[in-house]
Amino acid sequence: MKKTLYILLAMMLLLVGCGKSSVIKDEKCITGKMESINENTIEIDEFEFLLLDDENDEKRIDELGIDISDNPNWYEIYNESEETIELIVDENTVFTFYDVGNLFVEETEDKLYTTKNFEEFKEFAEIKVPSELHPNATVIGTLFEFVLDGDRIVSMTEIWVN
Numbered sequence: 001m002k003k004t005l006y007i008l009l010a011m012m013l014l015l016v017g018c019g020k021s022s023v024i025k026d027e028k029c030i031t032g033k034m035e036s037i038n039e040n041t042i043e044i045d046e047f048e049f050l051l052l053d054d055e056n057d058e059k060r061i062d063e064l065g066i067d068i069s070d071n072p073n074w075y076e077i078y079n080e081s082e083e084t085i086e087l088i089v090d091e092n093t094v095f096t097f098y099d100v101g102n103l104f105v106e107e108t109e110d111k112l113y114t115t116k117n118f119e120e121f122k123e124f125a126e127i128k129v130p131s132e133l134h135p136n137a138t139v140i141g142t143l144f145e146f147v148l149d150g151d152r153i154v155s156m157t158e159i160w161v162n
Contacts, residue, residue, distance in 0.1 A: 045084050047079035088153065089153055091116065093154065094154070095120070097124055101124075103124055
């Protein structure tokens, strides 16, 4: 029941997203790559995640002068700088990620997992998810969409790219 409530809350936040109907005063949506996790903060490298089939993103790609003719993916990542920012996590932060390691979901369950428990998210972030190309990879470096209220993370949702 608790898991269902968290999932509903996360879906509501995603649906509201950065819309005008939000009750969050200084709401902002950004995308970024997670660089590190600290006691009550997450450090990220912010970038623009541009979808190649989105009309607004197509305009932005043209504006930036990005050549997508060689791009086999359905997205483009534009990272203007390598500077990182530190964002605050609190007891109301909602984390949504793909638990492919089955830490919190059963093998046969949907892998998309939502929680407000920062310790669970830290446990997820520290697991090794090796691949042929990156045998020692962890979740650090994973792409997320963040909904912010100032510098506080309201929610963060993993961006699944393959």
